[in-house]
Amino acid sequence: MSLDNLFGGAPSGKMKAVRITQDHQISVIETTIPVVADDEVLVKPTCCGICGTDLHILKHGFVGTNYPVIPGHEFAGHVVATGRNVRNVKAGDFVAVDPNVVCGECRWCKSGRPNLCIHLTPIGVGRPGAAAEYVAVPGRNAFRVNESIGSDVAALIEPLACALHAVNSSQGIKDRQVLVLGGGTMGLLIAIAARHSGAGKVTLADPAAAKLDIARSVGVDAAVQPNELGGELFDVVFEAAGVPAALKQGLQLVEKTGAYVQVGVHDEHAEASFVPFKLYEQEFRFIGSNSCADKFGAAVELMPDIQEKAKLLIGESFPVWNFDSAVQSMQAGKSIKTQLRFA
Secondary structure, three states: OOOOOOOOOOOOEEEEEEEEOOOHEEEHHHEOOOOEEEEEEEEEEEEEOOHHHHHHHHHOOOOOOOOOOOOOEEEEEEEEEEOOOOOOOOOOOEEEEEOOOOOOOOHHHHHHHHHHOOOOOEEOEOOOOOOOOOOEEEEEHHEEOOOOHOOOHHHOOHHHHHHHHOOOOHOOEEOOOOEEEEOHHHHHHHHHHHHHEEOOOOEEOOOOOOHHHHHHHOOOEEEEOHHOOOOOEEEEEEEEOHHHHHHEEEEEEEEEEEEEOHHHHOOOOOOOOOOHHHHHHHEEEEEEOOOOOOOOHHHHHHHHHHHHHHOOOOOEEHHHHHHHHHHHHHHHOOOOEEEEEEO
């Protein structure tokens, strides 16, 4: 493969890519470099994060996955070629990419809820992702980013956008008492976003002492073990752990007229129970928050302001071709955010 045309024209030929098959096997393959459509750009990734969605795809499947799939949806990189109709970015630009590829025409897209698009085809899930030397993406999904923040921080823009959508979904957080259950990447970014949005007090609960230390470093007011929460009630509860115990506990800690926001991803067929009388009596709201909706641009703008806190979440990194080792590290909980590097 020749890189002679880097930033000066579309490369052609073969490239390496990570592939996950339907029988949940990981391999590194040689495949054809994508040819961009008129409305697409070709990106050469420089950093890509691994998250719970990737684990679902690998271990037992995830809604909308088109196997065999090249994973990778939290990423940043350089534009190396553009389709003839693309005007918002050019070759050489450093970009972060919104992975949600949508139709723009259905009722959900037109109402500002693109994450609910009936034709949603996420990069790294329904179409090839960034665990490859090149990835083709719609031009409108590529957002210019100041490269000085670093590729690793830029690759956190996608989860930050999800956190901003969660905070917005709570329908009002200023001066309110906030609880975040789960101290992973999503929980910590929600805590940071809540503090930035003017929350009165932010409490984060997680059983892992190392995560609580990071939570204190990013500025939460209280970082505690789940069994230390006691009987205090909260105006807004974010369940960002994706485990039944957190869901059950969170529903018991919502104040009257408060909001419970489900952010953590549970297994597709998992079931949970709650007491409907409590929902009636206390008039709290049960809200789902799915992906990043229309908040990617807002996350691009916010990240430079919180980049020092965001860096505290970044842990181990692995060469992209060691995808299996990166997954094992993430599962072992060795760091908050595990990332893939390309150099």
